[in-house]
Amino acid sequence: MRRLIRDAGLGLLAMALPAACGAKPAPVAPAASSFALGAFTIVSLRDMLNVVPNDGSVFGKGVDPAAVAKVLQAAGAPTDKVTLGVDALLVKAPGRIVLIDTGLGPSVGGQLPGSLAAAHVDPAAVTDILITHSHGDHVGGLLTTDGALAFPNATIRMASAEWAFLRSHPDSARMVAAIAPHVRPFAPGAEVVRGIRSVALPGHTPGHSGYEISSQGHHMIDIGDTAHSAIVSLARPDWAIGYDTDAAQGIAQRRAELATLAASGETVFAPHFPFPGVGRIVTAGDGFAWKPGRP
Numbered sequence: 001m002r003r004l005i006r007d008a009g010l011g012l013l014a015m016a017l018p019a020a021c022g023a024k025p026a027p028v029a030p031a032a033s034s035f036a037l038g039a040f041t042i043v044s045l046r047d048m049l050n051v052v053p054n055d056g057s058v059f060g061k062g063v064d065p066a067a068v069a070k071v072l073q074a075a076g077a078p079t080d081k082v083t084l085g086v087d088a089l090l091v092k093a094p095g096r097i098v099l100i101d102t103g104l105g106p107s108v109g110g111q112l113p114g115s116l117a118a119a120h121v122d123p124a125a126v127t128d129i130l131i132t133h134s135h136g137d138h139v140g141g142l143l144t145t146d147g148a149l150a151f152p153n154a155t156i157r158m159a160s161a162e163w164a165f166l167r168s169h170p171d172s173a174r175m176v177a178a179i180a181p182h183v184r185p186f187a188p189g190a191e192v193v194r195g196i197r198s199v200a201l202p203g204h205t206p207g208h209s210g211y212e213i214s215s216q217g218h219h220m221i222d223i224g225d226t227a228h229s230a231i232v233s234l235a236r237p238d239w240a241i242g243y244d245t246d247a248a249q250g251i252a253q254r255r256a257e258l259a260t261l262a263a264s265g266e267t268v269f270a271p272h273f274p275f276p277g278v279g280r281i282v283t284a285g286d287g288f289a290w291k292p293g294r295p
Contacts, residue, residue, distance in 0.1 A: 023050055023051065023052045023053070023058070024050070024051050025048050025049065025050055025051075025086070025104060025108055025109065026048065026049040026050070026051050026083075027048060027049075027109050027111070028046055028047075028048055028049055028111060028275075029046070029111065029114075030046060030111040030112075030113075030114030030115040030117070030118055031044075031045075031046040031115055031118060031275060031276075032044070032045055032046075032090075032115050032116075032118040032119035033275070033276035033278075034119065035278070035294040035295070037213060037215050037218045037219075037220060037267075037295065038214075038215025038216030038217065038218040039093070039094060039215045039216055040091055040092060040093050040195065040213065040215045041091075041092040042089065042090070042091055042092075042213070042220070042269075042278075043089070043090040043091075043092070043119045043121075044087055044088075044089060044090075044269065044275060044276035044277055044278060045087060045088045045089070045090055045103075045112055045115035045116060045119065046085070046087055046111055046112075046115050046275050047086045047087055047088060047102075047103025047104055047110045047111055047112045047115065047137075047141065048086040048103060048104050048108075048109060048110050048111065048137075049083055049084065049085060049086060050083070050084040050085075050086050050137065050272070051081055051082075051083050051084075052081060052082045052083075052084060053080065053081050054068050054069060054072070054079060054080050054081055054082060056068075057242050058082075058228075058241060058242035058243060059082050059228075059229060059232045059233070059239065059241065059242075060232065060236065060239040060240070061239070061240040061241065061242040061247070062240060063239055063240075068232060068239075071231060071232055071235050071236060072231060072232065074235075075231045075235075077231055082228075082229050082231070082232060084228055084229065084272040084273075085271065085272050085273060085274055085275050085277060086103055086104055086110070086137050086271065086272065087103070087271045087272075087275055087276070087277050088100060088101045088102060088103050088112060088115075088141070088271065089101070089222050089269050089271070089277075090116070090119060090121065091193075091195075091196065091213060092121075093193070093194070093195055093215070095127075096127045096128060096193055096194070097121060097125050097126050097127050097128075098126075098127065098128045098129075098130060098193055098196065099126050099128070099129045099130070099151065099154070100129075100130045100131075100132065100211055100222050101130075101131060101132055101138040101139075101141075101222075101224075101271060102129065102131075102138065102139060102140065102141030102142050102150070102151075103137065103138070103140060103141040104136060104137045104140040104141065105136075105140030105141040105142070105143060105150075106141070106144060106145050106150075107140070107143075107145050108140065110140060110141055112141045113150075123150055123151050123152075124151070124152055124153055125153070126151040126153065126154045127153065127154060127155070128154055128155050128157060128192070128193050129142070129151055129154045129155070129156045129157065130157050130158070130192055130193070130196065130198075130211055131156065131157065131158035131162065131209075132208060132209055132210065132211070132222065132224030132225065132271075133158075133162055133165075133204060133205040133207065133208040133209070133224060133225060134158065134162050134163075134165055134166035134169075134172070134205065134207075135205065135225070135243070138224075138225075138271075139166070139175065142156070142175065142178075142179055143175060143178055143179075147174065147178060148178075149178060149179070149182070154182065155182060155184055156179055156182045156183045156184070157183075157184055157185070157186055157192045157193075158183065158185060158186070158207065158209070159185065159186060159187075159188060159198065159200070159207030159208075159209050160185040160186065160187060160207065161188075161202070161206040161207030162185075162205060162206065162207025162208065162209070163183060163185045163207070164206075164207070165205055165206050165207055186198060188200035188207075188209070192211070195213065195214050195215050196211050196212070196213050196214075197211070197212045197214070198210070198211060198212075199211065199212055199221065201223070201224065201226050201253055201257060202246070202249060202253065203244055203245075203246050203248075203249035203250035203251075203252065203253040203254070204224070204225045204226065204241075204243065204244050204245065204250055204253075205245050206245065206246075208224055208225065208226075209224065210222055210223045210224050210226065210257075211224075218295065219266055219267070220266060220267035220268065220269060220278075220295065221261070221266060221267075221268055221269070222268075222269045222270075222271070223257065223261075223268055223269070223270050224271065225243065225271070225272065226253065226254055226257050226258070226270075227254060227258065227270060227272075227273075228241060228243065228272045229272070229273075230270070230272075230273040230274060230290040231290075233254065234258065234281070234284070234287055234288040234289055234290055235284070235287045235288070235289070236287060237251070237254045237255045237258055237287055237288065238251055238255060239251075241254075258281050258288045259288075261280070261281040262281045262282055262283045262288055265280055266280070267279070267280065267294075267295040268280060268281060270290075273290060273292075274292065278292065278293070278294055278295075279291050279292035279293050280293070
């Protein structure tokens, strides 16, 4: 049974990391970083790292890796790889404990349970799980290594198009069977929990969603996988990303959303940016740049 669950976890990982890209998860220590947003407490939670080679398969798909290396070098980063965080966001609201995404999961070494413990949150206390999209590095933590629900009392929310997308993948069959009784899909733009509204950001996947969090006049947004690298995805938003199911839509959506965020100065959580993944998008030349920092 454990072998089957482990294989299911690896199948979900394959959804997140296409075979062509050669990406490799890397372990990290659990961590939790919190701040106040109005009446809410927001906590960034570490799960893993994902190391992606600069080989033209993901960042700047179809672009000469030398061009990608030039962008990385200008930022003082290694030029042969792009290292991504794999993190989640917790919202402690009056009467609710809301988790946005769940990381890769313990079957492949994810540290989300330890990070939740560092945030003094029992998984059984989580009331709502909001999924940005159904790639394995966002839904893998929905199950324990034994295939049980990791958050037994939580309602699982994702866009209707994303629920259909998840169910269309044979590798996700075991997970779908386990979570189906707890899933409540929503229409794009719906307020899914009081103070948290979904934002349709299709392109990465058909039902990819961001989540706008609002309390007492304060706002921030979890942008999911609208941008993966705090360097390449921002400096060159018009380069295709190998993980996007619709490359053209992904490019258009990325540039439009980044332009909106740069204009508004809104606080952003990006789950693949360097931990804790909180900061602002600013305009930089024909692209954008990342300014980490709490609101």
